[in-house]
Amino acid sequence: MFDEAKNFGVKDRDELRRLPVEKQKELQKNTAEKISKLTDDVVFIDTHAFISTKEGFYPGLPNHVIQIIQPTHFIAISARPEEIYNRRMKDETRNRDKISIESIKKELAIQDSM
Template sequence: MRSLEGSSIINNKRAIVVGIPGVGKTTVITRAVEMLNTQGLNARLVVFGTVMFEEAMKMGVKHRDEMRRLSVEEQRRLQENAAVKIANMKDDVIIIDTHLFISTKEGYYPGLPLHLLNLLKPTNLILVAAEPREILNRRMNDKTRQRDLVDEAEIAHELEIARIMLASCSILTGAPFAIVMNREGRVDEASHELANLLTDRRAR
């Protein structure tokens, strides 16, 4: 693994990091932020849904579940308010943890429509991925969540949809996109790779 020592930030980094359920995205992001802060950088993890809820509370919403019952117009306004708030953050590195898409009966609903991308202005787009069998095992072993039963082929399809959607976001924003593999038992390696993607790795 490459060392983060000697790395420096090129202006402000605002990275959108996504991943399908079971890839271990939150763990990878959390450790990457810890690594960056250990190196003396000002890094922050921002969960888009949490910022949305904070904005919703200003409207009198008391529970997260209430947000789903708001009108489409109100939800769009909440999304935009959250995006503007994040875009105005001044940390060296801001990692935005959000959903790339939600699977519905009508198809895949994008979590990053164009109007949000235009507001967030990401500098980096990163997909945390893993092998389909590893994702399946993680989902089956996660007793804290109730997820629909799927097989490896369906998970592989989800991963392909995620790659296509993130590549589309890259085309629309001009921000580079990368894929970080979170292989079983190697989460620190994945976190280190993520952290390195957000630093200027110039050799001394």
């Protein structure tokens, strides 16, 4: 999706997640259509369960995307809140929002309920 967004002038992943949800939906749809045309036997899609936006939480794989790509398997990978926090704090390549271990715990609880 980031590669698709670069065509619209998006410079980094943090700018991408700050786009209005409607623009993200459009980018997801375009990306899903490209993925659905791949002829490889195995395709991995690396995404998040949801993205935190100004408009609230938005799913990484919403229903309209799932209908287009028709995945056969899902693999969920998770980590401890402290590990996620430390990884984000050490990542100097990103322009992340301020977080706390408590906010990560809340996000993981939301993810677990999906």
